[in-house]
Amino acid sequence: MHWRTIQKDSFRNIEKLADFLELDAEKRDQILSRPKFSLYLPRRLAEKIEKNNLDDPLLHQFIPLKEELTILPNEEQDPVEDSSFTLSPKLLKKYEGRALLLTSRACAMHCRYCFRQNFSYEPTPGFTEELKLIEQDISIKEIILSGGDPLTLSDKNLQSLIHGLSLISHLQIIRFHTRLPIGIPERITPEFLRAVESPKQRVMILHVNHPKELDSDVISALKTMQREGITLLNQSVLLSGVNDELNTLKELSFKLVTAGVTPYYLHQLDPVQGTSQFKVSDEKGHALLQSMRESLPGYAVPQFVQEIPHRKCKTALHPE
Ligand SMILES: *Cc1c(COP(=O)(O)O)cnc(C)c1O
């Protein structure tokens, strides 16, 4: 089956998802029926969710709950202030040597804690303008394809973008930020691999938060990309009720490294409006990381970071 067909089978309707998950009336009552950021959940992930359990760590990442209506005074629409670093509406340059290209508005899933959920940019098609800007700025050594999710682009559009980037001689690394393979591993086809071929070093940063997101189909798609020479790393977000437990984080890291994926960042939550239900304190985060360091190989322990606007890099968090 074509991955687009699989994508179309994702849950977008809350009633249908509640029926599928056999949620009882009391649980349905906790759901926010008309969220601003719509429900979007690939069937593969929905199938892994325990029935009639709102606390399931997968469901928790995707289900809009009434708790989202609680907005704390420190929460913002654009907490990372991305909008103040634009070279063009689709190209951000925040950090030295790296520029980030918003390739698409679309994702294959909607994560409730996402800091991009309030972005309303309507990208113009094509990347001619951005390719020109990257070409003119020889300080850019790495381009980060983000979004949304770059893997939602068609193979044809990806191919033309990667081809354009491959021609820029000062550019050395092409990086993808994607969560799509955990929802639709069928996306990783031979045609996709051909579309992203490039003489540049390719790095893919996945976004996996819980070990249940990695199954044998997902892992096999990841292995295919590694065989093509793509370096795989993972970023997670520390989320209350999802992965704020030592055993979960340890299992996630171990599963990642055995699949050939190096844990890169564990992000402290960005203060996006309506996400306080996911907040984990810095102190708890530090304690979890310390316990991970005591029981895993050093390369299996991610860096605990937060995005603080107007700093030169993401901020590594350390105990006081
Ligand atoms: C996170 C981010 C990067 C990449 O940062 P790394 O620390 O290299 O992973 C680049 N640009 C923007 C705008 C970012 O938010």
Ligand code: SF4
């Ligand atoms: S950008 Fe990433 S975290 Fe945000 S909704 Fe899309 S897949 Fe989820």
